[in-house]
Amino acid sequence: MGDRSTQTVVARFRAGYGAPLWHLLVLVGCFAVTGWVVLRLAGETTAVRMLIWFVAAVIVHDLVMWPVYAAADRALLTATRSATATRSATAIQADVGNGSRPARLSVVNHVRVPALGSALLFVVYLPGILRLGGGTFTAATGLTQQPYLTRWLLASGAMFAVSGLWLAVRLYRAPSRDR
Numbered sequence: 001m002g003d004r005s006t007q008t009v010v011a012r013f014r015a016g017y018g019a020p021l022w023h024l025l026v027l028v029g030c031f032a033v034t035g036w037v038v039l040r041l042a043g044e045t046t047a048v049r050m051l052i053w054f055v056a057a058v059i060v061h062d063l064v065m066w067p068v069y070a071a072a073d074r075a076l077l078t079a080t081r082s083a084t085a086t087r088s089a090t091a092i093q094a095d096v097g098n099g100s101r102p103a104r105l106s107v108v109n110h111v112r113v114p115a116l117g118s119a120l121l122f123v124v125y126l127p128g129i130l131r132l133g134g135g136t137f138t139a140a141t142g143l144t145q146q147p148y149l150t151r152w153l154l155a156s157g158a159m160f161a162v163s164g165l166w167l168a169v170r171l172y173r174a175p176s177r178d179r
Contacts, residue, residue, distance in 0.1 A: 073112070080107050105174050110167040114159035121152055 014020060041047045127133055128148030137145055 076108060076111055105170060107167060110163045114156070114163045117159045118152075118156035121155055125152060 010021070017024060041050065044050070122129060125148055128137070128145045129152050131145045131148075134145050137143070
């Protein structure tokens with residue numbers, strides 16, 4: 001009897017909350033860590049500057065960059081759809097392996113993943129790539145910011161090259177409809 005009532009309570013909780021119990025526990029843990037960080041920063045003299053920077057970053061990301069990401073992704077999807085529509089006779093199919101219908105081989109993620117990696121590297125190393133604060137950087141490290149742009153371009157090129165090679169391997173291995 002107890003097992004059935006436990007299942008009923010869990011089912012009601014999930015229906016009311018909209019997610020499993022572990023989700024709520026992880027969320028409470030995240031809030032606890034965030035609260036601890038806020039309490040640690042409360043006594044800092046630069047806490048207000050950090051808060052302003054954080055709020056500005058959130059606003060710039062959500063109001064400026066997110067629409068740019070969405071527009072770029074929409075353009076990528078439109079371009080790949082029109083490209084596959086023109087190649088409809090030779091559309092690439094990948095075998096699912098479970099006897100069901102074959103799945104289409106998507107090119108979109110072979111552009112999204114290296115673009116995301118490149119963008120993340122750019123954001124992390126932005127001051128070095130744009131050579132901002134060169135005097136402070138040199139004073140702190142004894143190095144120059146000269147190689148940052150070249151290294152970012154090489155890393156981005158390598159990510160796109162690896163993704164392109166992986167796509168080529170997948171295209172080679174996937175049977176097409178007309179074979």
